Amino acid sequence: MSRAGFIRLLIVAVAIVGLEVACHAGLIDPITIIPPSAMAAGAWKLLISGRYTEDILLTLGSVALAAALAVAGGFGLGYGLFRLPRLRRALDPLLASYYAVPTFIFYPLFIVLFGLNRLPLVAIGFVFAVVAMAINTLTGFERVPPVLRRTARALRLSEPAALVQITMPACAPYLFTGVKLVIAYSFIGVIAGEFVLSGSGIGHEIAFAYNNFDNPTMYGLMLLLIGFVSGLNMLLFAWERRFYRRRGLT
Amino acid sequence: MAVTLDKPTRVHRRLPRSVGFDRLLLLLAMLFLWQVLTWIAGPEVITSPPATARKLAAIINAPDFLGHAYETGRAFAAALIISLLGGLVVGLALGSRRLAGEVAEPLLVALYSIPKITLYPVILLLFGLGVSAKIAFGAIHGIIPVALFAMNAVRNIRSVHLRAARAMRLTPLQIAIHVLVPATLPEIVAGFRLGFALTLLGTLIGEMFASQRGIGYMLVQAMETNDTGTIMALALLLVTIATAASWVLLRLDRGLHGNEQH
Amino acid sequence: MSVAAKGPHASLRGVTRVYPAVEDHPPVHALGPVDLDLRPGEFFSVVGPSGCGKSTLLDVLAGLAPVSAGSVAFEGRAVAGEVPEGIGVVFQEDASFPWLTVWDNAAFALRRAAVSESVVSERVDHALSFMGLAGFASAYPAQLSGGMRQRLCIARTLVTRPRLLLLDEPFGALDQQTRLLMGDELLRIWRETGATVLLITHALDEAAMLSDRVGVMSARPGLLIEIVETRWPRDRDSTIVSRPEFGEVTGRLWARLRGESLKALELTGVGRGGMEIVR
Numbered sequence: 001m002s003r004a005g006f007i008r009l010l011i012v013a014v015a016i017v018g019l020e021v022a023c024h025a026g027l028i029d030p031i032t033i034i035p036p037s038a039m040a041a042g043a044w045k046l047l048i049s050g051r052y053t054e055d056i057l058l059t060l061g062s063v064a065l066a067a068a069l070a071v072a073g074g075f076g077l078g079y080g081l082f083r084l085p086r087l088r089r090a091l092d093p094l095l096a097s098y099y100a101v102p103t104f105i106f107y108p109l110f111i112v113l114f115g116l117n118r119l120p121l122v123a124i125g126f127v128f129a130v131v132a133m134a135i136n137t138l139t140g141f142e143r144v145p146p147v148l149r150r151t152a153r154a155l156r157l158s159e160p161a162a163l164v165q166i167t168m169p170a171c172a173p174y175l176f177t178g179v180k181l182v183i184a185y186s187f188i189g190v191i192a193g194e195f196v197l198s199g200s201g202i203g204h205e206i207a208f209a210y211n212n213f214d215n216p217t218m219y220g221l222m223l224l225l226i227g228f229v230s231g232l233n234m235l236l237f238a239w240e241r242r243f244y245r246r247r248g249l250t
Numbered sequence: 251m252a253v254t255l256d257k258p259t260r261v262h263r264r265l266p267r268s269v270g271f272d273r274l275l276l277l278l279a280m281l282f283l284w285q286v287l288t289w290i291a292g293p294e295v296i297t298s299p300p301a302t303a304r305k306l307a308a309i310i311n312a313p314d315f316l317g318h319a320y321e322t323g324r325a326f327a328a329a330l331i332i333s334l335l336g337g338l339v340v341g342l343a344l345g346s347r348r349l350a351g352e353v354a355e356p357l358l359v360a361l362y363s364i365p366k367i368t369l370y371p372v373i374l375l376l377f378g379l380g381v382s383a384k385i386a387f388g389a390i391h392g393i394i395p396v397a398l399f400a401m402n403a404v405r406n407i408r409s410v411h412l413r414a415a416r417a418m419r420l421t422p423l424q425i426a427i428h429v430l431v432p433a434t435l436p437e438i439v440a441g442f443r444l445g446f447a448l449t450l451l452g453t454l455i456g457e458m459f460a461s462q463r464g465i466g467y468m469l470v471q472a473m474e475t476n477d478t479g480t481i482m483a484l485a486l487l488l489v490t491i492a493t494a495a496s497w498v499l500l501r502l503d504r505g506l507h508g509n510e511q512h
Numbered sequence: 513m514s515v516a517a518k519g520p521h522a523s524l525r526g527v528t529r530v531y532p533a534v535e536d537h538p539p540v541h542a543l544g545p546v547d548l549d550l551r552p553g554e555f556f557s558v559v560g561p562s563g564c565g566k567s568t569l570l571d572v573l574a575g576l577a578p579v580s581a582g583s584v585a586f587e588g589r590a591v592a593g594e595v596p597e598g599i600g601v602v603f604q605e606d607a608s609f610p611w612l613t614v615w616d617n618a619a620f621a622l623r624r625a626a627v628s629e630s631v632v633s634e635r636v637d638h639a640l641s642f643m644g645l646a647g648f649a650s651a652y653p654a655q656l657s658g659g660m661r662q663r664l665c666i667a668r669t670l671v672t673r674p675r676l677l678l679l680d681e682p683f684g685a686l687d688q689q690t691r692l693l694m695g696d697e698l699l700r701i702w703r704e705t706g707a708t709v710l711l712i713t714h715a716l717d718e719a720a721m722l723s724d725r726v727g728v729m730s731a732r733p734g735l736l737i738e739i740v741e742t743r744w745p746r747d748r749d750s751t752i753v754s755r756p757e758f759g760e761v762t763g764r765l766w767a768r769l770r771g772e773s774l775k776a777l778e779l780t781g782v783g784r785g786g787m788e789i790v791r
Contacts, residue, residue: 004352090272213252233363414607418621
């Protein structure tokens with residue numbers, strides 16, 4: 001392990017141990033934060049009790065669907081913008097301000113459109129994630145070095161063959177970044193929606209536990225969620241870095 | 251007599267003039283699309299552009315609006331100061347020492363990847379319901395990206411610029427003011443742009459969960475009563491403000507980047 | 513403006529530079545021990561294989577890097593820790609500040625030294641027209657080609673009227689024809705300012721054509737293994753390449769350098785097997 005990695009581990013360990021000690025010493029009100037050991041115990045109990053399995057699966061399912069749609073839709077949108085540079089330039093400022101609006105405010109709108117089921121949540125996740133994928137797809141296509149396109153023509157490849165065999169592999173790192181962001185944003189969108197106005201899913205259960213002052217359950221669920229999502233994100237980030245480094249990109 | 255060896259390369263410092271026209275065209279197209287959606291889904295589901303504009307005017311002219319806007323504004327301002335200044339200080343400090351930056355970057359990225367919504371209950375527990383919770387929400391959204399950008403700005407300073415400054419016998423203070431600041435400024439401003447948008451988002455979300463006043467609160471009210479007209483009017487307001495702010499910061503950003511080699 | 517018969521303009525005595533160990537890398541003995549005297553007003557080039565410590569030599573001479581052993585002197589005074597007044601440095605990479613105009617770039621050093629604006633103005637105008645950049649004074653470096661940016665870096669250094677001019681492979685990124693023309697420019701600068709010039713280059717023909725003396729460095733750790741005198745007249749230019757002596761000088765340099773370059777290649781991991789064909 002590198003020196004930096006070791007220091008990092010040390011910092012995290014000290015933080016967790018510090019919190020644990022502070023909680024047990026009574027420095028922190030247990031109504032606010034419970035010790036990390038209690039959080040972990042709560043999380044474990046939740047997992048094995050199976051009471052929340054359905055909610056967990058519902059949330060994950062909605063996220064997966066939203067992510068899949070966002071990747072497909074975002075890719076199409078990104079490619080479309082790449083082929084229509086005029087549209088792209090006109091759209092620039094709007095794309096930049098897209099993430100300043102909390103898109104889950106349209107949740108009631110989606111309920112009216114899709115009904116009182118999981119689809120509005122999928123829609124929110126989709127709407128939140130699709131633009132990130134589009135932007136990264138666009139960047140990927142733009143960063144394909146022109147010399148590769150000339151190579152395709154020199155090899156007399158047809159347009160679709162050039163796209164599949166040269167352009168796509170060249171874009172792959174950026175597309176991967178897009179997918180990584182889509183997964184993160186789909187989670188945020190779906191869970192935010194569940195927090196606010198839903199009757200099912202992990203977000204809803206966390207909000208429910210919060211309203212009932214049920215800290216062990218709340219923190220247990222939060223730990224599960226944060227652990228899962230952060231773990232997934234960090235895994236994807238590590239892959240992404242390796243991907244870029246192998247290509248000699250920064 | 252010196253020989254003129256070559257001509258300077260052309261750099262497009264201004265966008266072609268048709269972009270403004272294209273943007274207008276796009277705006278009209280989007281308004282038209284919006285109207286079509288209204289016709290398809292019905293005015294109770296999606297209010298039409300003119301109806302939304304009227305609703306927004308009504309909201310703005312209502313006596314309590316100024317109070318709400320002020321509430322959101324002051325929380326946002328405080329959160330912005332914390333995220334921009336805090337992020338800047340943290341980022342600069344971490345970027346200037348190699349080991350610190352190496353240790354900190356994955357930690358910051360990991361923290362950033364935690365969906366902040368999952369922390370909302372903790373924030374509410376820590377700060378209670380009220381202004382401080384809102385400011386906290388706003389700050390946690392913006393501070394890490396600003397720090398990451400500032401850190402990268404420092405790390406990306408070209409060492410040849412520092413060596414040239416030393417070769418020209420500049421004092422450390424002179425190097426800081428005349429080389430470090432201009433070299434890092436464009437990237438720091440880019441971080442500020444992102445931090446601005448995210449802090450605004452965070453503050454609004456904070457209001458939705460933790461307040462009885464402010465624009466975020468108005469949104470939540472409208473959501474719970476299914477008042478589509480208000481939701482869309484407020485969304486329109488937010489989009490306009492965010493786009494305008496983003497455009498201003500983009501101009502500033504371009505003004506600085508325009509002189510850079512890329 | 514030459515320092516007549518007062519001894520060397522700058523000198524290195526037993527200079528050694530060892531880069532200290534970092535994390536898992538062992539210390540690197542990059543340079544030395546090197547002894548060198550620069551005669552006042554001469555044009556001295558240093559050639560050597562890549563990684564031999566040529567740039568380190570320049571850094572040490574300028575005061576940009578400390579020595580691990582030995583001493584450096586400029587105009588009779590020791591050089592340690594900071595860059596002495598009277599030395600100008602042009603680096604390998606483009607060091608122009610992208611956020612300033614050409615004019616402001618050239619004026620930068622003088623302004624930081626609190627020189628009065630009228631003097632700054634006069635010197636910058638002169639330096640820019642001297643380097644053929646007068647028409648681009650209000651342009652930004654991003655709008656200039658690579659060659660012009662290096663000319664800007666040279667102009668920025670000239671403005672301070674250095675008595676010793678150190679150039680670290682300044683024309684490395686340019687094409688051959690531009691290099692030859694820039695070489696003529698450099699000779700013109702040298703003649704008209706009367707400065708002592710130390711040029712680091714990997715191009716043998718450049719060193720042979722421009723210099724009064726050429727120092728050949730060995731592969732790492734860099735040692736000065738030979739100094740070749742060219743005995744060119746002071747008013748030379750690039751047309752000198754047609755003279756037979758030019759071929760002789762270049763040949764002598766390569767004869768010394770070839771073995772060292774092979775050694776340097778091996779140091780960087782290219783195995784002996786592949787080089788059998790070349791030998």
